[in-house]
Amino acid sequence: MSTTPFSVKLFSVLALLLLAFISSVLAESETSANSKAPIKPGNNDPRPTCVVKTLLNSTDDTPVILDAFKNCGHGGSIVFLNQTYNINTVMNTTGLRDCEIDIYGTLIWGKNISYWLNNSLPLGYQNQSSAWFLGGDNIKVRGHGYGTLDGNGQTWYDFVNGASNYPHRPHALTIWKATNSIFEGLRFVQSQMWTMTVIHSQNVLLQDIYVNSTSHDSKPARNTDGADTMFSDHITFKRWTVVNGDDSISLKANSTNIVIQDSTFYKGLGVAIGSIGQYKDVFETIENVYVDNITCYNTAYAAYIKTWTGQQVGYPPNGGGGGLGYAQNLTFTNFKMHNTTKTGAFYITQCTTFSGVAGDCNTSLFNLRDIHFTNITGDVGTSYVASMQCSAASPCSGIEIEGVDLMDVATVPETVTGLFKCSNVLNTTGFSC
Template identity: 55%
Template sequence: MGILRSLVLLASVLSPFVRASLVIRGNVCTVVPEPDGGDDAPSIITAFAQCATDAIVAFQNTTYHIESVMATHGLRNVTVDLRGTLLWGTDIAYWRNNSLALGYQNQSVAWDFGGEDVTFVGHGFGTFDGNGQLWYDFTKGVSNLPGRPINFVLRNSTDFVMRGVRFVQSQFWTMAVFNASRVLMEDIFISSTSNSSQPARNTDGLDTFYTDNITLRNWTVHNGDDAVAPKANTSNMLLQDATFVGSVGFAIGSIGQYPGVYEFIENVTAERVSCTKCHQAAYVKTWTGKEVGVPPNGGGGGLGHARNITFRDFVVANLTQQLASITQCTTFSGTAGDCNSSLFQLSDVAWINMTGTVNTGNLAVLQCSGAAPCQGITISDVGGVVMAGDVLCN
């Protein structure tokens, strides 16, 4: 009897822990979709709790239904193996009432994620699908509708790698990075476009806050707003080898939205970028020095600086506005502001080696605040830019 009992116990130790929605084998937690298409978010949360350290969280090559918010934090030395599609639910009222707070601009989040030494791999086909068309039609172009969630936010993280992940039809901004350092995101595909008369507005590819040392390589962004937008307290960002289609462009900011608060953006380089049918290649935007309204749609009066910003080796095709722009005139939607009032200092901003076509007569539109005039603004090596009317810029 003692030998038989020992064999039974040994078998129980060697067998994986199995239940309908999660299989745990050693240090691998595999999420199994609910068989009836039910909410897979609770199982995903459990998987990250069970495999939070020195482990792998795996998703099969199938569809997972995300019907509720997720927060998965405190990870350490974890690999996320995404081979399927995470499909977000269509209950707009639920998301507006339950999405998690970002902690800036009154924005909110669908999946709040973070840890140390985490690698998130999508193999070129692992996908986030935000069901965004429902949101584009619902918002009807209204900016920053309360509760409209950012799909994925990386928060309180160091040494994070994301590679080969696809994002389609994001509900709002596709991704944000908030309070992180040493981040690498490469081979990322983002497509958020509308198939109706309503625009895919506020579908930024990536926005960053309180982030240092972030590298973006081999990005494709086809969307209806900023492709990449470093915001408050972002430093040492490098973007290389990217393709933007239909976007507003690479945006510095907006910034200076909170009255009396000092913020900065510095040491940002974007190089080897293709922009097709974008509004502009790259631009800088700050709020005015006068507070009007409150975030996310209002604000102003912020202090700080943006400096050492370089946009280099861009190839553009059919830009709809201009190659480069600076505006320190951002203000509450529909409200005129004092465009000379911003004390936010812009310096050492350069557009270098730009080629391609612009479908207007403007190469650049630069509006700097009279209260804090821009310093060290450079536009050079643009002889290969052809403006509307086939006029070659020299």
């Protein structure tokens, strides 16, 4: 018969229970830190959640990020904490489904140029490539106003030294085959090249997004578009702020039903349609575009349209031409201008060709039609409202320019901006060529 006191037995049992509890907590903590498996956040939220924590003394946090997408990318939530994540490997996180992604910290891309040039992910168009493919159905990416993607862009601006479309220079983020999805509250700083490419996607809302890709030395921040669309339908941009050295937002091949609203652009080129018509004998379109309530500070234009000539000279990304198709039903309305600098607040050119080569500007068969430019106010650095060089082989038609109240601040005293440059423009409304 045991003579062990009851109090000793009770203490032993409690000690064993406490040890089991501590072991369980430590195991769960390790799982959460490394995102090896989803954890349940509580009874009020049945979604599995992967909390991504940076690895101790690691120079590359990509493995734990990819684990989080693997384990919680279907029906789960992925949370980036208020930490700095080092990204030194390409990421392909596509095919997500019903996934929520919250970014509270900063993802910063490494400076190993040779790695990115040899491993960036190809888009299959214009020889462009990307550092991160992200896509799927019903995904929500939230930055809460401070979640940041930092591309360490100055490294790239210095490296390419103004060279256009340097091969395999990666885009910061490619939204790839996304449907019924929302991206909001994100910050992009010093993007490596184009900030965001939306491709092969439908029904995507991108709102409350800040982009700043500017050079801090004499090397230009060229090819730092705020966003580009191609092969995509029903894409909406709302409340964007873009500070950069190239297109603020650009719509390229097969972009349809695009809305850009309530946004502010600094220093770049403004809203761009194109370039397009770069691939010989390939038929492409840009159709049903609505751009409304835009404020521009020191941009080259309010909006401009550019196509390649009808003659192929070289090959993409820096050469080409001879493409077919049309851009139609384009509306630009309610622009407020502050010191636009180039010739014409609104600009059309069908003369794009290989750098340094003079092409025939009257050969393009890509047609531009049904374009509306209305209600534009403010001050500009030119006496021209619009400069439009359309192709004689396929003249522009149905262009409306009305409700313009611009002052030319380049003159002393200031004068009203009211001139138009036109070639091969038919059926105008509100102005005469």
